[in-house]
Amino acid sequence: MTQDSIHSPGYELPPEMRGQVAITTLDRIYNWGRRNSLWPMMFGLACCAIEMICAAASRYDFSRFGMEVMRPSPRQADVMIVSGTVTKKMVPQIVRLYNQMPEPKYVIAMGACASGGGPFKEGYTVVSGIDRYIPVDVYIPGCPPTPQALLNGLITLQKKVDSESLKTVRWYQKGEIPPIPVPVLGPDLMDPRKYDLIREHTRSKAEAATTTESSVEEKIG
Amino acid sequence: MTEQTTLTPQAAAASGDIAAELAARYPQWVTPDRRPGYSGLIVQGAHLLEFARTLRDQYGFDYLASLTGVDYLPENKMEVVYHASRTTGGPSLVYKVQVPRDNPQVPSLTPLFQGANFQEREAYDLLGIHFSGHPDLRRILTWEGFAGHPLRKDWKEPYFEEEAKPFKSRWPNGNIVRAETLNPYGDNVQYPENFDPEQWTPQGDEAIYSAIRKVAAAHQDPELTTDMMIVNLGPQHPSTHGVFRMVALLDGESLVDIKPVFGYLHRNHEKIGERNTYLQNMPFTDRLDYISSMSNNFGYALAVEKLMNVTPPERAEYLRVIMAEFTRIISHLISIGFLLNDLGAFFTPVLYAFEERELMLDIFEAVSGSRMMCNYFRFGGVARDLPEGVLDKIKDLVYDRLPRKIDELDRYLTRNEIIQVRTQGVGVLTAEQAIANSAAGPVLRASGVPYDLRRADPYSIYDRFEFDVVTANHGDVYDRYLVRLGEIRQSIRILQQAVRDLPEGPILAGKPNYQVKVPPGESYGRVEGPKGELGFYIVSNGKPNPWRYHVRAPSFINLTSLADMCRGGKVADSVVILGSIDIVLGEVDR
Secondary structure, three states, X not given: OHHHHHOOOOOOOOHHHOOOOOOOOHHHHHHHHHHOOOOEEOOEOOHHHHHHHHHHOOOOOHHHHOOOOOEOXXXXXXXXXEEOOOEOOOHHHHHHHHHHOOOOOEEEEEHHHHHHOHHHOOOXXXXXXXXXOOOOOXXXXXXXXXXXXXXXXXXXXXXXXXXXXXXXXXXXXXXXXXXXXXXXXXXXXXXXXXXXXXXXXXXXXXXXXXXXXXXXXXXXX | OXXXXXXXXXXXXXXXXHHHHHHHHOOOOEEEOOOOOOOOXXXXXXXXXXXXXXXXXXXXXXXXXXXXXXXXXXXXXXXXXXXXXXXXXXXXXXXXXXXXXXXOEEXXXXXXXXXXXXXXXXXXXXXXXXXXXXXXXXXXXXXXXXXXXXXXXXXXXXXXXXXXXXXXXXXXXXXXXXXXXXXXXXXXXXXXXXXXXXXXXXXXXXXXXXXXXXHHHHHOOOOOOOOOEEEEEOOOOOOOOOOOEEEEEEEOOEEEEEEEEOOOOOOOHHHHHHHOOOOOHHHHHHOOOOOOHHHHHHHHHHHHHHHHOOOOOHHHHHHHHHHHHHHHHHHHHHHHHHHHHHHOOOOHHHHHHHHHHHHHHHXXXXXXXXXXXXXXXXXXXXXXXXXXXXXXXXXXXXXXXXXHHHHHHHXXXXXXXXXXXXXXXOOOOOHHHHHHOOOOOHHHHOOOOOOOHHHHOOOOOHHHOOOOOOOOOOOOHHHHHHHHHHHHHHHHHHHHHHHHHOOOOOOEOOOOOOOOOOOOEEEEEEEEEOOEXXXXXXXXXXXXXXXXXXXXXXXXXXXXXXXXXXXOOEHHHHHHHHXXXXXXXXXXHO
């Protein structure tokens, strides 16, 4: 595995030097180093967190993939595994944690709830997927996903890391990466990026106090 | 438990006597609840405190098990439902207070039972019932500023589609509609009319801090002015076992007071449960205390079966007990593992716990198809029989492997000096405090109260098994650990008997049904879950969906004792104490 992922094809090594010398590209060795030491943030939200711990425990043991160092602090973590239902009360904290993570950073939405609301989607304080607030790299289906599924997701993330290039990664581009605005808890959760939409709709709601579902549909359509 | 439950006739008569006696004693303000399917007493709000005090001091109902509200929208009234029981055992007594819906005011029971504190806050938050005399009536599961009281029947969530499932759009027509497309914001949000988000001042945590500053002012030394510090632990903190937050008031290293903050995992279990059909709720109960899903299934199945008046066949009863006791072992193992984690033995004890857990999860997966979310119980039985070969695995576990492994755990941990020093005498809860705080499960029993529902008010077939109720007398963290360890041993004992006696036969009364007929009435089903008394209060109006569905969550109510245990301790102890209460956030916030 190591040989394949680090060696750059196109250069033949003499047989006596194989295993001692590697000819590779900067991209490859950079990604090889990163993919094998992705430190997840120790951050459990709900049921999925238990399966995440299982994945860290002896039977599944994700330290085989260089991930055993779980860090409770976002400053030292590379991967945020959003493991469980995201509620409106929790989402400001999650966005803040994401903003505090240093680049390069990745997000895994573990389970149905984090991916799209899951069984609790219809609930009044449940966010319909964390990707409404922070960018997600890998989605893992399941309720909860088995530890095998989480491992599969983490391996998928490693593949994604492999495919990146120093020239295009966002953290080496010019300029600062702006932080994601932290949502505010009002009468309901308010995303600062959507203030105009909220204002517009609440005004039109006041004008047409008897809005039926069908007319709402028309407005969107 | 109410009279309509499956009790021995003597016990039912005894409970009936008390209700009748009380109604006869205070005819002006206590009346029996005569609605069909209902039981207990209706008390006038003005006399509630007097009634509760009489019940506690003269009749021995010293334990307020559950408190919740029901919104009877058609009758335009609200009802607060209290379930009181005796810590010496026996069925519980239910009494209610009815108030008008537009101005629901009920006297708070906190002067008598501290355990009412959080439950009243929850009823206030979700139903808008005001409890006069409550020391700290704030929102608890939602946040300050949240619009409305969600469990009121006329409150609609943003993704509201219909009053009850199955929604017509989905069944039988089979149209799939994404809820987002019906919402003008394309998201799970709604705002009042003419609302301007930029004019909004977030109310933030000021309510919590002002409450804790009052405590600080009361503790201020008049001669030496020192600053007290407010420290937030959580919601993202490795020791809070999920998204739980404690606001601690510190005087140096010492804890002066601690206020738990809930709701970071409030996923509207009850509101969704009231839209669901009865059977649709079963998988949702799995996700309450997600470590012990089988046990949650058990409580819910009991509550609905009581209303339906069905009894599971023998084999199903044994299978239920086997699964529930495995669940208890898993939960206690994890609890011990994480307690050690909190003490600084990073991850190794958890690995030991999870190793055994995996073997039990294999059994769950074999019988139910899922490791964690088993969804195994049905009304009147269980979903599937044991597949071939599983019984041998179970036998191997309960006769050989588990007893050995528990001895191993005992040998490694119990006499460990660091554990003893860090836990003995830390987080002490006296028996009186534990009862007043409505603590349940190992937390209660470690304070020396031998109250275990499997003995105190036997359900299912627990009266057939030989086991001890494990208690300890110091009420500290160490004793809670010992009680859990002892309970694992007792569970293994029960399992050995259950496996030995497991009969052949059907596993479900009647044929499997997607839609069950539940007659109108109320019922309170309770089991001794791994964390304590897990109760389900269900009000049925004869429709396919419950009118009210409330969960008496032991983790949530056990947290009432957190402040009592922490006061005077060091800040590092708070983490250990929280670990010893053994909370699961899915159940705390529901």
